Amino acid sequence: MxxxxxxxxxxxxxxxxxxxxxxxxxxxxxxxxxxxxxxxxxxxxxxxxxxxxxxxxxxxxxxxxxxxxxxxxxxxxxxxxxxxxxxxxxxxxxxxxxxxxxxxxxxxxxxxxxxxxxxxxxxxxxxxxxxxxxxxxxxxxxxxxxSPPAPGPVLKLLENGPPEQKVDLLILGDGYTEAERAKFEKDARRMVDILFTFSPFKERKSDFNVWGLMPAAAQSGISRPSTGIHRRSPVGATYDAFGSERYVLTFDNKAFRELSAFAPYEFVEILANGNTYGGGGIFGLYGTVAADSLWAPYVFVHEFGHHFAGLADEYYTSENVYAPSADRLEPWEKNVTALKDPEQLKWKHLVAPGTPLPTPWSKEEYETHSNNVQKQRKQVRAERKPESEMDALFISQRDWEEKFLSTQKYSGKVGAFEGANYEARGYYRPQLDCVMFTRDRVPFCAVCQSAISQVIDLYAGSKPQKPRKTP
Structure with a gap:
């Protein structure tokens, strides 16, 4: 634009x-x-x-x-x-x-x-x-x-109607210099194309507008404190959020908001100019992804699931920065559960008759393999090996998990599979595999797709809102 x-x-x-x-x-x-x-x-x-x-x-x-x-x-x-x-x-x-x-x-x-x-x-x-x-x-x-200073031209990456009738997504570049403006547009269009290959975004593409905005950076790239790299990028995106080397956030909310204000938006994806695996996503705030990582397509979609529909992480063997919870409270996220009462399972309407709850799977074998990968991952980072070695490790892990999970008895079925929400015990996910669980080439599970569709309906589409009484 x-x-x-x-x-x-x-x-x-x-x-x-x-x-x-x-x-x-x-x-x-x-x-x-x-x-x-x-x-x-x-x-x-x-x-x-x-x-x-x-x-x-x-x-x-x-x-x-x-x-x-x-x-x-x-x-x-x-x-x-x-x-x-x-x-x-x-x-x-x-x-x-x-x-x-x-x-x-x-x-x-x-x-x-x-x-x-x-x-x-x-x-x-x-x-x-x-x-x-x-x-x-x-x-x-x-x-x-x-009005704050305008950060630059707004791109129309996808336009299907007036902003008030559509879900408006902004792709906000960070760490791109003026000389890299064409690269930003190419990266942004690639991410948008990938998002709309996943259901239900694919089927609801006409309900979206996507805008692009790239404030020029003085230096290429974003901060990565664990390696001594610090950048004053316009949006303030940085690796190592909360001390987690792959977690990318910006803590400069005012800069983020003043820049984003120049495009229509309800959702924002911060596209960071970097090649190290990383991203993040917070519901209703923003998602992030390192554009040049081999895993950018997966990270973009996974983190957008967090940001767009409040989806929880379904994985549980990776290290995380959160203290273990003493109680297993029922999460508000729609794709994980503490399964206090199987009869009241929040996605029970999607469970086929005869599917046991909890649903059995070869959990111990999966955990043994995953824990070995985590050890190798730590070694790669500790020795500061090239990102290509981390990519090779992740490819090997992806291929093993894809084959392993697809051959389980209840593969492709909706149930309640233990291991989710960063916890090996006490939390359950809807299906064996999903974009929110592994990096392999699978879609969002049925429960995640339903949650995403509900958010799309809030902003666009033909579904009317129900009348409400004023308290």
Whole structure:
């Protein structure tokens, strides 16, 4: 999209839809307590990209939920579930002994009158409980409508209709210099093409718009602290998030939000200019992927599953940064379960009659092989061998797992297979294999596809929202 088209979007927004309002705030705490404080309320450059009749989130996804209510009538105007970097960090060992602060944002259509914003968090029973509330008056002199500097031209990678009628995905480049602008576009188009080979994205492609935006970096690449590489990239993406060498996040939320504000978006994938295996995904925030890694196609789709539909990781033998949970609480994610009561399994409608719950599989044999791979992986990293050696190890692992899992008795069936959510015991996944479990060449499982479809329906398509009563 050219600057002229951006200007057209701005002009259209003034008459056709409210502008996008963003609340920036600080989220501070540790493993046992958290606090919130307002930073700034801003009006973003573009119109709100969402459907005017799909303002209330009925997916029941997310560790957090925010609601926007009319101050005078208490009418629910808008809501969205989401997850956050803080929500992940508070589960780490570090959070047991330290405090940290993270910058976060809430976005919604600019209201006509003052509203109350309520932030809620799930309790141990998965019910949302209020943890913070504040008033936003859109006519306050402290609401900032000024625009930050434009980061560059917006590309139309896929356009199927007006933003308010479609799911709007932004591919945001980081670590690309001005001389690498053509490379960014090529990388972005490759990732988009890959995403729409996976169901249900493939069948729902016409429900999406995809935009591209690349703020030019002074240096090529992003930070990788474990190898002494530090870059001041525009979006701030970095490897080694939470000390995990493959985990790519940005902790510069303000930069991320101000750059993204120049394209219509509900979802964002940060495309990092690098070749080391890595990525990340947080529901309702963003996904990340290293564009030049051999595994970029898999990582992009896997991490987008986290970001887009709140899908949990189904693998459990890899090292992770999260402290083991003392209790096996029922996860809010739709593709893992603690299976407290098989009769109440949340995806039981997809289980064929006669399928045992839990569903047996050769778990010990899988774990033995996977643990051996983990040892080799540590050695490759410790000796700082070329990325090609890590790729070779992963290819060998992929080929073994693909053959092994496909020959199990209940392969391809929906059941409850133990081992998921980073835990070998007590959590179960819906199918033996899935994009959320291994790197092999398999689709999203039936349960994941259903969860993704529900999110698409929230933003696009012909499915109407059910009428709701105002509490």
């Amino acid at each position: 050219t600057q002229a088209l951006l200007a057209l979007l701005l002009a259209t927004s003034a008459s056709a839809a409210p502008r996008t309002l963003r609340v920036d705030y600080f989220h501070t705490g540790n493993a046992t307590e958290e606090r919130f404080s307002l930073d700034k309320v801003v009006i973003e450059p573009l119109a709100w990209p969402g459907h005017p009749d799909r303002t209330v989130d009925d997916t029941n996804l997310g560790k957090y939920l925010f609601e926007v209510r009319d101050r005078d009538t208490n009418k629910l105007l808008f809501s969205r579930g989401f997850a956050s970097i803080y929500g992940e960090w508070e589960l780490t060992t570090e959070a047991k002994s330290e405090n940290q602060t993270f910058h976060e944002s809430l976005r919604f259509p600019t209201p006509e009158r003052p509203v109350q914003v309520l932030l809620k968090k799930r309790d141990a029973q998965n019910a949302f409980r209020e943890v913070w509330s504040f008033i936003v008056d859109p006519k306050s002199m402290f609401v900032d409508p000024s």
